[in-house]
Amino acid sequence: MNSISANLNLMIKACEKASKIIIRDFGEIENLQVSRKGPKDFVTKTDKRVEKILIDELSKSKKNYSFLTEETGKIINKNKDIFWIIDPIDGTINFLHGIPHFAISVALQIDGEIISGLIFDPLKNEIFYAERNNGSFINNNRIRVSKKSNLEECLFASNSNGIKSIHPKLNLRNTGCAALDLAYVGCGRFDGYFHNKINLWDIAAGKLIVEEAGGKVSDVRDFKISNIDIRAGNSNIYEKMLKKLDNF
Secondary structure, eight states, rough: OOOOHHHHHHHHHHHHHHHHHHHHHHHHHHHHHHHOOOHHHHHHHHHHHHHHHHHHHHHOOOTTEEEEETTTEEEESSSEEEEEEEEETTTTHHHTTTTTTEEEEEEEETEEEEEEEEEEEEETEEEEEETTTTTEETTTEOOOOOOOGGGGGGEEEEHHHHHHHHTTSSSSEEEEHHHHHHHHHTTTSSSSEEEEOOOOHHHHHHHHHHHHTTTEEEEGGGGGHHHHHHEETTTTTTHHHHHHHTTT
């Protein structure tokens, strides 16, 4: 196994614990699809439970770190410039419909810079992670962005707005999970990704994973927490992709 920091080790352990809840609850979704109450309340509870486990686990040895989470927002502790950025389930609509494509996303930001990122797909048991200047990995194996340079051979991910406005100029997928879209760019499954008006917790870990896998990502620091316009791709197609996105 490659050497990882104590912080990343803590992130992995926290996600592994939280994933047990996700896997168990996902198994219940099928039964709820046919019930009158419906699964939405159930999924909201799962989201909150997963977030609580992550916060509790990460706080055990790092009591002073602050948090930015999808469910709770900002939790300011003694270290005001060190944030755990958490999305307990990215891809909740997939989860809600019993579609097995969602992930936990956790990043560590110090003084405005993401230094560790982890995206954990509990059902496929794929852990994507990266640390600043230390490369990107999936389950201990080094990953790299694709080397493709011809746009016609590339596969891109976006959201439905991206697909409406860019189609049919690029081969596009809308998977419903931004974190995994970026992780997939990092390991070469997708060649590029673009999305407008997205939140920091959706992309913080993925941005670092793409960069450490040799890809290019737009600078998102000016955007603070929400309404972020993100672009990511391998360095051969990044500029060509941006030209296609002129009006997006």
